[in-house]
Amino acid sequence: MRIASCYFKRLVLIIGLTILIFCLIQFLKFEITFYDRNDRNDKLDGSPACKLPRLDIFNPEIMKFIHDVPPLQCSPEDWVKAEGSKLFIDKNAKNQYGQITCSFNEILRVDDYNYILTDTVETDKFYVLRKSDYAEVNCKTQTGKRWHTIIAAVRDDPERKRDVTWSKVPREALNLNILMFGFDSLSQNTFARKLPRSNRYLRQNLDSIILKGYNIVGDGTPQALIPILTGKIELELPETRKRMGAKAHYVNVYPMIWKDYKQAGFITGFMEDVHHIGTFTYRLKGFDEQPTDHYMRTYYLAASPHFKYSKSFCMGGIPRHLVMMNHIKSIFNKYKDQPKFIFGFHGELSHDSYNDIGVADDDVLHWIKDLKESGHLNNTILILMSDHGHRFAEIRNTLQGKQEERLPFFSFTFPPWFKKNYPQAYANFLFNAQHLTTPFDIHVTLKHILNFKEPKEGDIRNRGISLFDKIPLKRTCSDAFIEPHWCVCLSWLEIPLDQEVVQKAAQYLLKFLNSYTENHRDICEKLRLGQILWAAKLIPTKGILHFQKSRDTDGFVSELSAKTKLTTELYQLKIKALPGKGLFEASISRDINKNIFFTRISDISRINMYGSQAKCVENSLFHLRKYCYCKE
Incomplete structure (x- = not known):
């Protein structure tokens, strides 16, 4: 009886262990399949390929520059006010100053740099806009006190109001x-x-x-609003x-x-x-x-x-x-x-x-x-x-x-x-609000509103994805047409400033900046290196874009994978240039095999004001404003 009992217990133990081993095997198979599938999709744990930085609103490094300013104290009185298309002399002004006579001139657009005024109309009551939303107003009292303003209102346009109705908006629009x-x-x-x-x-x-x-x-x-309004960057549009x-x-x-x-x-x-x-x-x-x-x-x-x-x-x-x-x-x-x-x-x-x-x-x-x-x-x-x-x-x-x-x-x-x-x-x-989005997405979303279709999974191959569709988690800056210089998803490792590669990159940057103003050396000083302030190297990880000198025509290359042999490195550095103490921050790639550097003017940010330093180019050579230190 005792032997049978021991045998039964041993059998139960063996069966239990067998079941446990079987479960472990199935679990491991699931895990391997899960990670293999997600690895192919550039997702190891369901997290996004683009990991956004966590930025403390009350970071002391930032808050030392923040302070309150006094409220605006505008003039307490306006003699003329607007209601719809009607410009009327304010009752309070009449009570205070007696009879007020005002002259009105509507402001008509000629082009983006010029305007003309309509003939003057004088009245002591009100004026109704007929040709423009804007008018110049000059008023005077019987005692000679004067008041002046340029006023914005909305002129009546019965034809426009009649022609523009919701019934004419396409049925497929929201x-x-x-x-x-x-x-x-x-x-x-x-x-x-x-x-x-x-x-x-x-x-x-x-x-x-x-x-x-x-x-x-x-x-x-322009680089922010043009993609929102057109879905393209300036270089893709007519000159x-x-x-x-x-x-x-x-x-x-x-x-x-x-x-x-x-x-x-x-x-x-x-x-x-x-x-x-x-x-x-x-x-x-x-x-x-x-x-x-x-x-x-x-x-x-x-x-x-x-x-x-x-x-x-x-x-x-x-x-x-x-x-x-x-x-x-x-x-x-x-x-x-x-x-x-x-x-x-x-x-x-x-x-x-x-x-x-x-x-x-x-x-x-x-x-x-x-x-x-x-x-x-x-x-x-x-x-x-x-x-x-x-x-x-x-x-x-x-x-x-x-x-x-x-x-x-x-x-x-x-x-x-x-x-x-x-x-x-x-x-x-x-969902999309928590992940990487761009001006191109805003444009597609505005388009979607006019032709609203059932939401779907966004296509990562498209530069812009409607925010009504679900943006894939595997989307990277490269997919979204964001250059490394602007991408917040990338990981950077700060490196010592005395490294040879940093010194050479800084010299290359100065040479590049000077080449940009070379044809205007008669008015633009040649810059020299004042100080290297900061340098970092991109940590290449799977699922982020990589920057190379020999890029595709659209400015991007494929992402790194486990099989990619690294041929270039990407650095960012911040320098102070002399004269003028201009602060420049640049993304610079280095060809490892040839030990040469490459950047573009769009990969360089001027991060302090140039002010009057660029006075010799500010009205003509607009593209040189951030890089030209004008000669005296």
Whole structure:
């Protein structure tokens, strides 16, 4: 009996061990299959190929540059105000000064650099705009006191209102307005730091979706906005640079997304301040024909000479950022029941300062709230965004500042019903917001809105992927058409500055910069090396792009794999050049076999302001501004 019992226990133990071994074998088979399958897909653990950096909003290295600025104190009074297309003399001004007579001249666009005024109309009551959205106003009292402004409103256009209706918008389009509004040079973190109330309202009250991995694809505003608006980079588009003379086209030749919306039956608008450095007019030739139904450049051409008579950042009693924001709101009110595509971009507050933008927080918050309370956000996609982080500032000279420059603020706010009506598209949007996205994706998304189809898995072979489709986790910067110089996903190892390769790379960089200005040595000093400030080497890992001298025609090469033999190395270094103490940050590749270096001008960033150092080229040789130190 005792022997039988022992035998039974031994048998149970053997069976148990057999089952355990079998389970272990099956588990190992599963693991091998799982990792093999995911390895082929460039995913080892389901994590994205592009790992975004974690950037502390309150990083002490950054916060030492952040401070509050006093609120704007604009003039307390405006004698003339606008309501729709009507410009009327304010009751409070009449009560204070008695009878006021005003002369009105509407401002008519000639081209992107000139305007004319209509004949003067005098009245002591009101004036209705007939030919333009903008007017010059001069007022005087019976005692001789004078007041002047340039005013923006929205003229009545019965024919346009009649012709533009939702019934004419294609059936396959989402019946949604598009309102894009951006501030220049705001990283995701800067938006959170300097516009905290607006940021909190977007997240908590509107469930806005912030694109955490929105990565720039080039240096400057044109390189940020052109891909959004056209789906292409400047080099792929017809020549529009001023310096190319008669060869240059007007920018109208670009396939702007607002043309698609106009053709689909939408009212269109483009607003941009700081006209002297306009996105399409500073270096490019500008627009021949007015590009959109409402075009605010004409206002700023007329108004900017008068800014000096107002307090800083004010136009009379109104903050200048509110002039644009109120104009956009007036357009939405005027065409409340018509489809609209409006894009406003404000640069004055934030282009040269990372603190001044803080004065706009309450105004931005109230503007968004008013859009919501007016019902506009019930049928509008609100896109608040920026082009890039700060490029020329002390913050940019820090390691985190470099990364923040590449990760601008970009957000989408959908109507409350959108999530319920389009659950898969919304879910994909939430997913994509946590991963690598680009300006090209924004363009495809805007296209998708006009021809909305069922969401699907995004095709990694496409440069741009609609954010309503699911972007594959295996997507890399190479897939997304982002050069290594701008990619936030890459891993870099800081290396000693006295290494021979660093010294040679720095000398090569100086030689390259000087070759760029060589033909203008009569006005541009030859640069010399002042100091090497920082150097790093790319850590080549599977799933990231690799940069070579002999690249494909589109500027990219295949990704590394376990079988790839490394023939080039990629370095980044930061130097100070003399004279002028210009700070340059460059990505430079080295051919290991030949021990030669290679870079391009697009792989070099000037990270401190050049100011008057470039005065001899700023009005003609625009492309040399960041690299030319003008001779005395």
